[in-house]
Amino acid sequence: MSAFHEMKEEITAFFNRNLVLKLFKWISVILFPLYLTLAVNYLSFGNTTQLYTLFTKDIGSFAFGLLLVWLAFLFFAAVIPNLSLAALVTAILFISFSLVDYFKFAILEVHFFPWDIYLARNASSFGEFLSTIVIPESLWEILFSTLFYCILLFLLAPKISMKWRFRVLTSPLFFVGFILLMTNHTVQQGLSPFLGISSEKPADQNTFYAEHGFLTAFCLNFGSVQNTNVPQNYSKSYIKNAFEKYLPNQNSGETFQNPDIVVVLSEAFWDPTVLNGVTFSDDPLKNFRKITKSNPSGKMISPTFGGGTVRPEFEILTGMSTSALPPGNIPYQQYVKKDIFSYPRVYKNLGYDTIGLHTYQKTFYDRAKAYPLMGFDDFLGEYDLHAEQHWNSGPYITDETIAEEIVYQLEQPHDVGVFVMAITMENHSMYQNKFDEKDKVIKVSGDNLTSQQILTLENYAAGVRDSDRALKAIYDYVMSREKPTIVLWYGDHLPTLGDDFDPYLATDTISCPTAAQWSEEEKHIMFSTPYLIFTNYDTGRAYLADNQSVSPFLLPALMADYIDAPQCLQTNFLLELYRTCPIMSKYYNFYSPNADKTKREQIRELHELMTYDMLIGKNYISEIK
Structure with missing residues (x-):
């Protein structure tokens, strides 16, 4: 240590020899926030092209992030006070957040949002994902260059002498400025015109992060976490006038047979054979196709891609729209804080038992807290299940x-019936090196595919094949029992099969990696997952949406209509929405092509109003009699 201290003293003495060298020391300090802003955004982008564009063409967004870094650096410098140590702490703070964004995007093709902080308690569960990621050299280069810069500052940074009164005065100012800039929507709106940026969040968050950089996009999202605006015209009288016409018919449900109801969210369940020019040695969805020949089926237009399971899950359980909430939302964590309307609760009020099942951690996405608030009697995670746990090499x-x-x-005694919501996990990403050869029984080939793309698709095919076999097991059992039973099976979203929508791009399934630029046909391909409904009895009614594409929030109402469940206001409204515009995805500006635009917008606004009222507002709808 003494030798190192002597070396530091010699370096300090050398740089104190003249004004130019002294100036260099201060320049190295002043440039550190600039370097860190560049490094953090580079980690998020993963390339220099987007970083150059941000630095040259979106300078206002870059300046916003730079100001944030400066405020943090000045705060730590005032508190510590040591410029090199302040630089190190600032670097750890921002680099850590940027690494979280990098790894989350690598896993899910979705950026790091402020509300993801709620997932910190589940951080250990991401270890199994991280073990499959190949860390690029560029990431190590940034980490080592940042460490080198901090060491350089340790050797060069001038000592600063601040009286404690000055530190007590300035450190709170810097801290408050940092917090306000990062989290306060009003402050952000005030700065936006001067920096030439928009504080309004678009539906496509990947484009938002690409245009503004990680730091600015993250902060602007932070400003909207608790800033869900009250919809225009929101009042008790307006709600009553708008929705009272959907009050249920008191004679509805005359042919309802109290069937057991099973809803299965099959993780990333999708048909990979739609990829252009790709051949599979066996059909991974052979059972699904066989069952659909004699039962209703169609496409579900997911509000998410590659991740965000919780959003289509929430929509199907509640009939609400996540498009009414900030992009990237996690409803269970942000908004489900009290008892809310849900279809499990509707059936619970009819005397049903209500049970949720998940073959993973039940605390993930705060499901363990949210499910009881949606009317579930019980929610079982991976360690609570009664069935034997089955494993393969995944x-x-x-x-x-x-x-x-x-x-x-289903075999347990239930006075009236049971509503079961089941969430699978086997087919979750990552797919690069997921299964051993013995489990990859379907071989993939394609002229435009690399060996890694083929391997990824073979891993995915192995997982979706197992899901298809589980579907058959459920189907065979249900068709063998006497108790009337209905099953809804659906995929929550398409799988993330590689970086930048690879191999969707490689097979010309889509033309570009930016969702906002996709054609209507490409949007339909990239957001539609298969679903089917089957029963072991004659419901006496036709399924309204057979062979059609629909938004997920319509499925519970369509299923209720199919089994002639007693009506409720929400079901009647959703059926009207279905008749007006069955595909409604404001996130991606994707709607049913033949829908009347005026009527579409009117009923979309009503749906968002209903969502706000039941989830965030005063729940005036429940008072309509």
Whole structure:
């Protein structure tokens, strides 16, 4: 240590020899926030092209992030006070957040949002994802260059002498400025005109992050976490006038047979054979196709891609629209804080038992807290299931387990019936090196595919094949039982099969990696997942949306209509929405092509109003009699 101290003293003495060298020391300090802003955004972008564009063409967005870094640096410099140590702490803070963004995007093709902080308690569960990621050299270069810069500042940074009164006065100012800039929507709106940026968040968050950089986009999102605007015209009288016409017919449900109801969210369940020029040695969805020949089926237009399971899940359970909430939202964590309307609660009020099942951590996305608030009697996670846990060479409990647990729950005594919501996990990403060869029974080929793309698709095909087999097991059991039963099986979103929508691009399934630039046909391909509904009895009614594409929030109402469940106001409204515009995705500006635009916008606004009222507002709808 003494030798190192002597070296530091010699370097300090050298740079104190003349004004030019002294000036260099201060320049190295002043440039550090600039370097850190560049480094943090580079980690998020993963390339210099987007960083150059941000620095040259979107300078206002870059300046916003730079100001944030400066405020943090000045705060730590005032508190410590040591410029090199302040630089190190500032670097750790911002680099850590940027790394979280990098790894999250690598796993899910979705950026790091402020509300993801709620997932910190589940951080350990991401270890299994991280083990499959190949860390590029550029990431190590940034980490080592940042460390080198901090060491350089340790050797060069001039000592600063601040009286404690000055530190007590300035440190709170810098801290408050940092917090306000990062989180306060009003402050952000005030700065936006001067910096030439918009504080309004678009539906496509990937484009938003690409245009503004990680730091600025993250902060602007932070400003909207608790800033869900009250919809125009929101009042008790307006709600009553708008929705009272959807009050239920008191004679509805005359042919309702109290069937057991099973809803299965099959993780990333999708048909990979739609990829252009790709051949599979066997059909991974052979059972699904066979069942759909004699049962209603269609496409569900997911509000998300590659991740965000919670959004289509929430929409199907509640009939609400996540498009009414800030982009990237996690409803269970942000908004489900009290008892809310849900279809499980509707059936619970009819005497049903209500049970949620998941072959993963039940605390993830705060499901364990949210499910009781949606009317579930119980919610079972991976360690609570009664069925034997089945494993293969992949990292997750297989879908065979969830199929057996569903059978177990259906065989238990229920006074009226049971509503089961089951969430699978086996087919979750990552797909690069997921299964051993013995489990990859479907071989993939394609002229435009690399060896890594083929390997990824073979891993995905193995998982979705197992999901398809679990579907058959549930189907065979249901068709063998006497108790009337209905099952809704759906995929929540398409899988993330590689960086930048690879191999969707490689197979010309889409023309570019930017969702905002996709054609209507490309949007339909990239957001539609298969679903089917089957029963073991004659409901006496036709399924309204057979072979059609619909938004997920319509499925519970369509299913209720199919089994002639007693009407409720929400079901009647959603059926009217279905008749007006069955595809409604404001996030991606994707709607049913033949819908009347005026009527579409009117009923979309009503749906968002209904969502706000039941989830965030005063729940005036429940008072309409």
